[in-house]
Amino acid sequence: MQKRNELPFFVQLWTAILVIPFFGLLREGLISHGSDRSVWIALQDPIIHSIARFTLFQAFLSLLVAGAVGVPLGIWISSAFRTRFRRGFEILLALPMGIPGLVTASAAVAWMGRQGWLTRMGLWPEEWVYSLYTVIAVHGFWNASWIALKVAQKQSSIPLERIEAARVLGANRYQRFLWLDLPELGTELFWASLQVFQLCATSFVIVLLLGGGPPVETLETAIYSKVRLAELDFPGAVACVFLQLGVLAIPGIAGLFYQWRAMLRKSSSEAQWVASSRGISVRTARLGLQFVSAVFLGLLPWFLAFDRQALVKAMAWVMSKEAADSLALSLQLAVGSLLLSGSLTAFLLRAARRLPGRSQPWVIFIALFPSWVSPFILGLGFWLVAERWMDPFADHWQWVILIQAILGVPFLFRALWPVVGSPQLRLMDSAQALGASKFRAFWAVEWPRWKGVVATAGGVYFFGALGDLAAVSFFSGGAFETGVPLPVLVSRMISHYQFDEAQGVLLVLVALGLSSLGVLSGVLTFVGWVVPQGADYLKRRGWRR
Amino acid sequence: MTNRQEVGTAGRDSQGGLEVRDLRIHREGFEIRVNLHVRPGQRVALLGRSGCGKTTLLRAIAGLEPVHSGQVCLVGDDVTHLPTERRNLGVVFQDLALFPSLTVEQNLDFGLRVRGVSRKERELRLAPWVERFGLKGREKAALGYLSGGERQRVALIRTWVTKPRVLLLDEPFSALDAVLRADFQQLLMDLLAKDPVPVLWVTHDVSDLDRFATDQVAVRESSDGAIREFLGP
Numbered sequence: 001m002q003k004r005n006e007l008p009f010f011v012q013l014w015t016a017i018l019v020i021p022f023f024g025l026l027r028e029g030l031i032s033h034g035s036d037r038s039v040w041i042a043l044q045d046p047i048i049h050s051i052a053r054f055t056l057f058q059a060f061l062s063l064l065v066a067g068a069v070g071v072p073l074g075i076w077i078s079s080a081f082r083t084r085f086r087r088g089f090e091i092l093l094a095l096p097m098g099i100p101g102l103v104t105a106s107a108a109v110a111w112m113g114r115q116g117w118l119t120r121m122g123l124w125p126e127e128w129v130y131s132l133y134t135v136i137a138v139h140g141f142w143n144a145s146w147i148a149l150k151v152a153q154k155q156s157s158i159p160l161e162r163i164e165a166a167r168v169l170g171a172n173r174y175q176r177f178l179w180l181d182l183p184e185l186g187t188e189l190f191w192a193s194l195q196v197f198q199l200c201a202t203s204f205v206i207v208l209l210l211g212g213g214p215p216v217e218t219l220e221t222a223i224y225s226k227v228r229l230a231e232l233d234f235p236g237a238v239a240c241v242f243l244q245l246g247v248l249a250i251p252g253i254a255g256l257f258y259q260w261r262a263m264l265r266k267s268s269s270e271a272q273w274v275a276s277s278r279g280i281s282v283r284t285a286r287l288g289l290q291f292v293s294a295v296f297l298g299l300l301p302w303f304l305a306f307d308r309q310a311l312v313k314a315m316a317w318v319m320s321k322e323a324a325d326s327l328a329l330s331l332q333l334a335v336g337s338l339l340l341s342g343s344l345t346a347f348l349l350r351a352a353r354r355l356p357g358r359s360q361p362w363v364i365f366i367a368l369f370p371s372w373v374s375p376f377i378l379g380l381g382f383w384l385v386a387e388r389w390m391d392p393f394a395d396h397w398q399w400v401i402l403i404q405a406i407l408g409v410p411f412l413f414r415a416l417w418p419v420v421g422s423p424q425l426r427l428m429d430s431a432q433a434l435g436a437s438k439f440r441a442f443w444a445v446e447w448p449r450w451k452g453v454v455a456t457a458g459g460v461y462f463f464g465a466l467g468d469l470a471a472v473s474f475f476s477g478g479a480f481e482t483g484v485p486l487p488v489l490v491s492r493m494i495s496h497y498q499f500d501e502a503q504g505v506l507l508v509l510v511a512l513g514l515s516s517l518g519v520l521s522g523v524l525t526f527v528g529w530v531v532p533q534g535a536d537y538l539k540r541r542g543w544r545r
Numbered sequence: 546m547t548n549r550q551e552v553g554t555a556g557r558d559s560q561g562g563l564e565v566r567d568l569r570i571h572r573e574g575f576e577i578r579v580n581l582h583v584r585p586g587q588r589v590a591l592l593g594r595s596g597c598g599k600t601t602l603l604r605a606i607a608g609l610e611p612v613h614s615g616q617v618c619l620v621g622d623d624v625t626h627l628p629t630e631r632r633n634l635g636v637v638f639q640d641l642a643l644f645p646s647l648t649v650e651q652n653l654d655f656g657l658r659v660r661g662v663s664r665k666e667r668e669l670r671l672a673p674w675v676e677r678f679g680l681k682g683r684e685k686a687a688l689g690y691l692s693g694g695e696r697q698r699v700a701l702i703r704t705w706v707t708k709p710r711v712l713l714l715d716e717p718f719s720a721l722d723a724v725l726r727a728d729f730q731q732l733l734m735d736l737l738a739k740d741p742v743p744v745l746w747v748t749h750d751v752s753d754l755d756r757f758a759t760d761q762v763a764v765r766e767s768s769d770g771a772i773r774e775f776l777g778p
Contacts, residue, residue, distance in 0.1 A: 169704070184646050
């Protein structure tokens, strides 16, 4: 009985956590404090309207750029997804989602800043530097790999027999794409575009650092400036939050419904070589080219942007006391966020898997709900509700962890649900029929499937949390007792034009983030080995039945 | 049967059939050698244990598998180096390979559509088959609403309306129960009686042979298993 009650309780708890900040925002909107500037008046402010229009405009243009690059690349790269290198390609293309905005912005300065490589070579007009163009180019390029990943995953999941049947019936490559691939890609493309749109609309660091200030100002940067930079303007900030929610709500809700429907649909993705009459050398060359494209889109620009001088300064900085404090604090925040977000996701996954069919979509829906809110919306909401216990100017890092964890749930859930939500029941039965306990069957059948996905999703999330500027800067009062988190330190360096130093620190951050992938993978492999061994040992000793 | 010419024999040469000459297919660890001639009206069963290369042979004839040497001729034309989509042959796959994103009707007229046949013409050509195969009223349905037998019929009509020069069937009866299997075989034989195209089919079930096959080819393996030969009728 206890087991049955446990899951609905957690689902209710999660819903309550999500409701709290919205309650705070709504209360602020409804209650007038007697001042001249209420939320209602702020909502009629033409300046805020123009910021909202600009947010929509830049997000839409960014999406167009990302789609124009990502869709053709995804289609082209999809054949590589039918090979044994699939996992590598997936990691490469998923990485930019985990690369913190700060790293991306810094790399973009090295490419498209006043002294950037492209600018010096005359390939990026100087009048475009620190403008809407730079913001759109970076948003587009940064998100193209995600669209390419989704397109390639879907395209490669179409069974080869279906493609062959179309060929036998006389369909050429173009007809096959138009009539068979496109209808299947449609759903995937729809929600990948939606995600990119949401990310671009709520983008903070890139707009802040690369936009060059107003008029390149989005609702997200406006919220920040109204509560952190200028004189406190709660009504203005809350009005921006409402408009931000309006911008994201309609496509967001439509997308979430679309998404869980797509998730429930099973798709086969058996990796196999594409039958081709071409020789092995042609296939290898093609695979090599695809790999280079994936590396370029997924990772290379961020590394190419760093020069040797930055590396030297990074090494010098790493030895300092300031570095040790900053590193320790950032690692604490990232590990804390990963643990909390991982636990929340694990409970939600468990609930979604165990609840009957009708309730399952609801759990999926609320698990993915935070994907259309931003750190500032949550931060401001919590602040308005819990101002007695939290002061954003007093370095309450527990709130940073809570907000990062809540925002991490949709990412982790999305990554893990396709694997966790489709258990290999037949294989589990088969293992149990062969004498394995349910526990042992899990480690033999399910864990090998989960391991890679858990390591990748966890690593990418950890990387993102390590370099997230929005949540830490919202709660940073400049006096973190144990140091300054790395992203705040980097943003300070950039604002003081210490670009080499900033890049050096970012190099450390990138190295930490990427190594977390390997470390997590190793830890999970070890867990997969040691747990069944331990269980067997206990069984042999008669301590476990 | 007024549409017999339109949906059946028109455009097909009754001479020649399928001829496979000295075909060699290299697979990891073994080589498949083939010499066979299937004449119009013949229904040749390919027999052999699992993994011996029967399906590979069908796929090679369809152009879906690279061949090392030899010739595949359809109605006298050498199609060895022709891409699959231009060979004009019919394949019914083991798992049917229907297109789930398309409706029943769109699945049925797919082959005609890719050949540029107008919508009106497509409807005209398909109507008698839809009626005859008991799919009337299900044209707009999604594939998920069809039973196993109906799906099998969709796969067959889809192939048949393109007037293939040869019919390749990869274990077409394996997923059907005894009643559906007998129905489907009868349906196929009715079609072939009026329009005798050469048929090459893969089977594991010897009970199908008496009822459906006119000839059979069994694989012969060398003692070390490195060479597997399919030699003619």
